[in-house]
Amino acid sequence: METLTSSFILPKTAKLDDNQQNVVRKILDFSATNIPCDKTAVFVLSGEAGAGKSIVLASAFEKLQKLSRQPNTAFSGFDNKLLVNHNEMLKIYKELAQQSTYLYKKDFMKPTPFINHYQKEHKKAEIIMIDEGHLLLSKSDPFNKFQQTNQLVEIMKLAKVVILVFDFAQVIKLKSYWQPNWLKSLLKDYPTQYYYLDQQYRLQDAKVTDWINAFVKGHLAPKPTTKNFELEFFADGLSLYEKIKTKNQQFGLSRLLATTDFPFTVLDDKKWFVTAGNLKLPWDKLNFTDRPWAERPETINEVGSIYTIQGFDLNYAGVILGPSVKYDEAEEKIYIDSNLYEDHEAFKTRTDVASLAKAKNEIVANSINILFKRGKFGLYIYATDATLRKHLLALKNTKI
Structure with missing residues (x-):
């Protein structure tokens, strides 16, 4: 590599x-x-x-x-x-x-x-x-x-x-x-x-880019067969984290990320936590150093957000999808419930946007797009929503 x-x-x-x-x-x-x-x-x-x-x-x-x-x-x-x-x-x-x-x-x-x-x-x-x-x-x-x-x-x-x-x-x-x-x-x-610019320099397989683009638009496409990229889905956040830690030990620049729709609950130690099944890790902290978040070794024990990873590259990205990202089995479609999105700063109301609900859904979808396209060689996904998680795991045995 x-x-x-x-x-x-x-x-x-x-x-x-x-x-x-x-x-x-x-x-x-x-x-x-x-x-x-x-x-x-x-x-x-x-x-x-x-x-x-x-x-x-x-x-x-x-x-x-x-x-x-x-x-x-x-x-x-x-x-x-x-x-x-x-x-x-x-x-x-x-x-x-x-x-x-x-x-x-x-x-x-x-x-x-x-x-x-x-x-x-x-x-x-x-x-x-x-x-x-x-x-x-x-x-x-x-x-x-x-x-x-x-x-x-x-x-x-x-x-x-x-x-x-x-x-x-x-x-x-x-x-x-x-x-x-x-x-x-x-x-x-x-x-x-x-x-x-129409060439993809980060993700090593165009079929993965197509799969991500479809996901962001609400379509759960079959899992592509890839040559130079690992796309995997996880039943628990803890196993996802273990995979990321292994990749980080082997290749470096592998980090856990999440959509910003987990409660920002301040506990006694002043940390905000992301929970994903049996996993519980703190959110990324304010970075007062001169190095980007992903290149600081201690951040392997944190969960990154769009605010620390947008614009940067990883070797492998593990992404936790929060409660706002759901799956409708009747419609066979991924959808956003922006009422569950905890990034209230992102949703500060403005009066000149025709459809606030549409704009909010776009913002959540954009955050997914950003997180999914961080890893150059691999993307690992855990969905908090049980129905979406079930359908992602079912993709493991499908082929294009």
């Missing part, structure tokens, strides 16, 4: 493939062409989880900063920033700065501090790259000091070119809820280029 890090920083021996290098060139060409123009131009880079969006963006930004810090280039002296609304990923970008001659920690910011600082100073940047653009706020969030109504709108006011990474299937909160027509409507008056 190849060596893997959980982040999008490529090992020194690795490089982008031809397709990825082509996208990097397109981003730089688009930027150079549109810098002289009067209107802000936007390049939208999309693709599903595992398509390599962050790797491409990080490479493009490093090349851009190298050119901006050298004389006599198309980008010399430019003020550029890379923004990401994700604490764990911001740490990795700042780590990338320590490994590169041309990157500085100040090149990387979260969207709200960037917006507030540049507005206060009456400044405008040349090129802004945004990773995990689907995490941008689409409503005000005074608690986090964002007073306006849409972060992308404010960022476009402060840049000549915006490079935006976006995946609608990774929206995980109502305050950052987006629909495709919203983005297209917002960008309709701006020069815009769209590029879709």
